[in-house]
Amino acid sequence: MPKSLRLVVVGGSCVGKTAVIEQAVFGNHSPGQPMFHTIEDIYEVQLDTERGVKERVRIFDTAGVDSSNGELSKHYFSLADGFLLVFSVTSKKSFQQVQAIKKEIEKSRGKDFPVIVIATKTDVKGERECEFAAMKKWAEAERVRLTEVCVGDRKALQDPFVQITTRMVSSLGKGYLQSGHSEVKRFLSMRKTSKTMSVSKDSGLDFTKE
Numbered sequence: 001m002p003k004s005l006r007l008v009v010v011g012g013s014c015v016g017k018t019a020v021i022e023q024a025v026f027g028n029h030s031p032g033q034p035m036f037h038t039i040e041d042i043y044e045v046q047l048d049t050e051r052g053v054k055e056r057v058r059i060f061d062t063a064g065v066d067s068s069n070g071e072l073s074k075h076y077f078s079l080a081d082g083f084l085l086v087f088s089v090t091s092k093k094s095f096q097q098v099q100a101i102k103k104e105i106e107k108s109r110g111k112d113f114p115v116i117v118i119a120t121k122t123d124v125k126g127e128r129e130c131e132f133a134a135m136k137k138w139a140e141a142e143r144v145r146l147t148e149v150c151v152g153d154r155k156a157l158q159d160p161f162v163q164i165t166t167r168m169v170s171s172l173g174k175g176y177l178q179s180g181h182s183e184v185k186r187f188l189s190m191r192k193t194s195k196t197m198s199v200s201k202d203s204g205l206d207f208t209k210e
Contacts (some may be wrong), residue, residue, distance in 0.1 A: 004044065004056040005168045008076045010101055011086035012094035013064030016120040016151055020086060021061055024157040049166040057165060065097050072101055082114035082168040084160065088121045089148065092129040095119075102142055114167035115144050116160045123150040 009017050018041070022028055025045055041061040046054045060079070065072055083105055087094035098117060105113055119135060121127075132148070139146035145163060149156045 004058040006058050006081045008060045008080040009084045010062050012097045015086050015088040015094045017086045018061055019151045023151050023154050024161050027154050047165045048162050055165050077108040082164050084164055085117045089119050089130045090121045090124050090127040095130045114171050116164040117144050117146040118160055119148045122148045
């Protein structure tokens, strides 16, 4: 069987990490849903690359980092094939946390390790703390792709997942066995690591048809 790519989703508490995953993958997030603190959830999915090839991806939805120095469990740095960093434009602290995490990734895995950044809550009027110009300047200096999104816009959310999947495959190179179109069935299973929930779902996940 082909290996699974390992994507770690990281950011501060209540920036919308779980909502981003749920909406992009399942399309089942509704604005206004209550937020819950995540310990760690794991999703096993198939995601498209920019070449239209589906890849098996294990997504780690991590607990929110709570301090401005971006404290993240060290094992994620060696585990990950790529990172999706999430912050809210309504929280300058969450942007600072992402900046700190990016520095830690660079120290651990190098400057060119696959990283994509998502800025959420762009639809929240009058509460923006992060100026777009400052965000853009940082992203350009760090050579990372940064996308502003509203969680209600599923198509906009899917693009960063396609981009990071493509980056991970490219980074791993020839040593990685691509799944291809016919080697695996179209399925999606979601395994919750909490003590009280275990869920499995079928999926027709195909971003190219959106």
